[in-house]
Amino acid sequence: MSEKKKALIAMSGGVDSSVAAYLMTSKGYDCMGCTMRLYENDMIGEDLFGTCCSLNDTQDARSVCDKIGIDYNIYHYEAEFRDKVIEPFVCSYEMGETPNPCIRCNKYLKFDTLYQKGREMGYDVIVTGHYARIEERGGHFYLLKAKNLAKDQSYVLYDLTEEQLAHTAFPLGEYTKDEVREIADSQGFVTSHKKESQDICFVPDGDYAGMIKRYRGKDYPKGNFVDRDGNILGTHDGIIGYTIGQRRGLGIPAEKRLYVTKLDVPNNQVILGDNEDLFKRELTIRDFHWITGEKPTSEFRCLAKIRYRHKEQPCTVTPTSDGGALVVFDEPQRAATPGQSCVLYDGDIVLGGGIISNS
Template sequence: MSKKILLGMSGGVDSSVAALLLQKQGYEVTGMTMRLRPDEYMCSSQNGGCCSLDDIDDARRVCYRLGIEHLVMNFTQEFERDVIDPFAKEYQAGRTPNPCINCNRYLKFEEMLRRAKQLGFDAVATGHYAIVRQNEAGRWLLYRSPAGKDQSYALYSLTQEQLAHTLFPIGELEKPEVRRLAQEAELPVAKKPDSQEICFVEDKDYAGFIRRYTGKELPEGDFVDAQGNVLGRHKGITHYTVGQRKGLGISFPQPMYVTAIDAEYNRIILGPEGSQYAKELVAGDLNWIAFDEPPTELLVQAKVRYQAMPAQARVVPDAEGQVRVIFDEPQRAVTPGQAVVFYQENLVVGGGTILK
C-alpha cells in the first residue's frame, strides 16, 4: 500500500512540482492549502505575499490538473496567535522577527503534521529547498540544498518527530529545473513568479501594519550616538532595524547606521561606518538537530540572516542554556529577533534566536 502524504500547497510552482514528483514516486498525495490570513488580510496575489485567495485557487487548479484531492484548512486563529501577534510584539520591543520561521515552526510542521496524523496520513511534504536524511544511528538530519534557493535556514527549528514525517521532494533541484518540470506537465503555475514579501504585510510597510494591528501609534523619540548624545528625532522604533542606513529621515555629514534599538528609553542608537558590524552575539531558544544533548563548544559556519553568507564561528554554551557565537570576522547587521543558524559543511547543526 502506498504511503499517504499531505502536501502543503501554497499555489506556487515549488509545491506544485512537489506534488507532481510525489505522484510519480507512487505516493497517494492530497494537496492542502492553509488558509492563514484572517479576513481583513485576505487579498489577491497581485498585492504581494503568498496565501492569498488567488493562491488558494491556483493550488486547486494544479490539483485538478494532477487528478488529486485538494483541501483547504483554516489555520487563521493559529496564524494570528503564533505569527502575527508575536511579529507585532517583537517589533514593539525593538527586535526584528522573522515571521516565516515562526510560520514554519508552528504552522507548517507542527499544526499541519498534527492534523495530518488525525486524518490518517503517513507524512507531510512541502516545496522547500532542503534535504532530510536519517543517519546510521537512526537520527534524522537536515541538510542544505545544493540549489541556489536553499531554504534550510528557515527550517532549523524542526524536531526529530517532524523530520521523521517530512518530505522535501524538490530539495535537490535547481529552480530552472522545477519550472521546466512544471511546463512539461502543463501545470497552470509554471510561470508564476515567486512571492517575495511577508504575506500579511503589503508594500513592506511594517510600521503601518503594526499601527493598524495594535491600534497604537508609537511615539517619536531620540536618535543618539553610542555616548548618548542626541542627534535628532526618530518617528517611532517600529520604523527601524539594526544595520539600516537609508530612510532615517535625517541627514549627516557621513553615513550613519542603526546599531541598536533601545525600546525601554525609546531611543535609536546610530553609529558611523564600521559600527554596523559585530564580532559576537548571544542566542537563545535553541534547537539542536544534530545532537541528542546540547553540545559543548564547537566550530561552525553561522548564518545571521537568510541571505547572509555562512561565516566561520565558535559556539560557546553558557550555564543559562544560551550560547555565545564568536565570529572569526565581524558580521554586518547582527539583529536581535532574527535567527542564527549553525552549519557544518552542508549539515544543519541547529540554531536559535539572536538575543543581543
C-alpha cells in the same frame, strides 16, 4: 502488494509546491493537496489579493491538484496563525527586534499544526516546496542544505526535530528553480511562470510599520535619534520602523553616512553610528534548538549564518546553562540583528539554531 504511502502536500498556489505535489505522485505516493488559510484581511488591514491566502492562489492550487488527479482541501488556521506568528511578530518589533515570521510559521503551523493533522489522518509524510534535503544516516535523520545553494532554505527550517524530519519530504531539494519551472511547464500547470513572492505573506506591501500600526490600532510615539555619546541628532517616527544596519529613510542631514546601530526601547531612542560600529564577533543566542535533541556539553567549531542571505562563517559555539549559546566568530560580522536567527552548520548539515538576543 503493499499499500501506497500517503503524502499530505502543503500548497501555497505557487510553482514550488505545485511541482512538489507532482513529484510525490510520480514517486507513487497517494497524495492530497491542501492550502492553509492563515489570516483574513481584517487581521492585517490589507486586501488579500496577491497574498498567499488570496482566492487566486487557492484556485491555482486546486487547478494543479485537478491536473494531477489528487484531492484538495483548505484548512483554516487563522487563530493559530494570529497567536503563534502575527502577535509574536508585532511584539518583537515593539521590543526593538527584527523577527523572521517564516521560521515561526514553519515551526508552529506547517510542522506542528498541519503535521499533527496529517499524522492523525493517516498520512505518512508532510510535503512542502522548500528547497532543502533530508537524509537518514545510521538511524538518525538530518536536515541538509539544498543541492542548489542559490535557493537553499534550510535556514528557515532549523527548528524541526528528528521525528518531524522522519515524516517530512522536501522533493525540490535536488532541483534548481529553472528545473522546477520546466517541470511545471511540461505539465501545463497554471503556476509554471508565476512570479515569486519576495515579501512576508501578511505584509504584501513590505510596510511592516504600517501593518503593525493597523494591527494594534495605534501610532507609536516619536523619539530621538542619538549618537553613541547621547547627542540628539533628530527625531524618529516610532521605534518599530527601524532595524539594525538601516541607512535609508532616516532623514538625518549629515556629512557622513549614518546607520542604525542599536534600538533603545526603554528610552525610545534610535542610536546611530558609523558602519564600523555594526561589526561584532560575539553573539548571545537564546532558545537554542538542537535538531538531534542532544545539547553539546562543551564548546565546538562550526559555521554559522546570522540571516537568511548571509554567507555562513566559521565560529566557536559554547552552549550555556540557560538553553542558549555564545557564538564567537573568527571575524567580526556586520549587523547581527536581535530577533533574527543564528543557524549552525557542519558542512551541509544543519545542527540547529536560536534567536539573536539584545546585548
